Amino acid sequence: MRAALTVEKRVAIALWKLAMPDSYRSVGNQFGVGKSTVGAAVIQVARAIKDLVISRVVTLGNVQAIVDGFAAMGFPNCGGAIDGTHIPILAPEHQATEYVNRKGYFSMLLQALVDHKGRFTNINVGWSRKVHDARVFRHSGLFRKLEEGTFFPDQKITVGDVEMPIVILGDPAYPLMPWLMKPYTGSLDSSQDLFNYRLSKCRMVVECAFGRLKARWRSLLTRSDLSEKNIPIVIAACCALHNICESKGETFMAGWEVEANRLAADYAQPDTSVVRRAQKGAVR
Numbered sequence: 001m002r003a004a005l006t007v008e009k010r011v012a013i014a015l016w017k018l019a020m021p022d023s024y025r026s027v028g029n030q031f032g033v034g035k036s037t038v039g040a041a042v043i044q045v046a047r048a049i050k051d052l053v054i055s056r057v058v059t060l061g062n063v064q065a066i067v068d069g070f071a072a073m074g075f076p077n078c079g080g081a082i083d084g085t086h087i088p089i090l091a092p093e094h095q096a097t098e099y100v101n102r103k104g105y106f107s108m109l110l111q112a113l114v115d116h117k118g119r120f121t122n123i124n125v126g127w128s129r130k131v132h133d134a135r136v137f138r139h140s141g142l143f144r145k146l147e148e149g150t151f152f153p154d155q156k157i158t159v160g161d162v163e164m165p166i167v168i169l170g171d172p173a174y175p176l177m178p179w180l181m182k183p184y185t186g187s188l189d190s191s192q193d194l195f196n197y198r199l200s201k202c203r204m205v206v207e208c209a210f211g212r213l214k215a216r217w218r219s220l221l222t223r224s225d226l227s228e229k230n231i232p233i234v235i236a237a238c239c240a241l242h243n244i245c246e247s248k249g250e251t252f253m254a255g256w257e258v259e260a261n262r263l264a265a266d267y268a269q270p271d272t273s274v275v276r277r278a279q280k281g282a283v284r
Contacts, residue, residue: 014045069116126232
């Protein structure tokens, strides 16, 4: 038997495969290994990241710094922006129709909360595309913690005569909650228009984060041929790597985004229907 590959080489193979939309064979040729070895290395490294690294890097961090960051962008007492994005996959062996989205391709949903700098503070991955964003959110641990008031510190501000806790910002696909603000819809007056402008300006950080995630880890832009139980592990690993790169100030080349947009054009993001439900306290 040949000597086992060193840890460094396995990590290098996995990073190369995640960063490039290359086939297993071409990655194997780069490193002088077989294509099955590439597959094994990617999963081993992704699992290690999930088990050992994610809990340390995909975390809330300094809440006050996040609140101050969003306040500087124009929204008070905000602890993050939430959104979902579709990762294209090959047709799964089981219940394949569950994974077809409105644009007609198979995908898996990544829902993420990001801070003011576009780093992931909470992720939820693995849902089939048939499930609406709001339902994914309602079944997440994040929803439960926000509802119980245990995710953020109990830090309220008073706006007019209303006490407002730390909130997160979502698009119209999310339910309006006392701790989740979303844009006004319909015909708007000038103050509602301004509110929407401020909210969408702050919400752009989550769209930018998904853009940078996919531009750096371009394997997320082409249909992943992993099994459906391994895809969430790899997506989660990419999110952890994104946070490490962003925190360490790793170079982000302008050309990457151009290449990513070209690859992403084949898999347009499906629209999600608007959720009209709202609680009285949330409206106040």
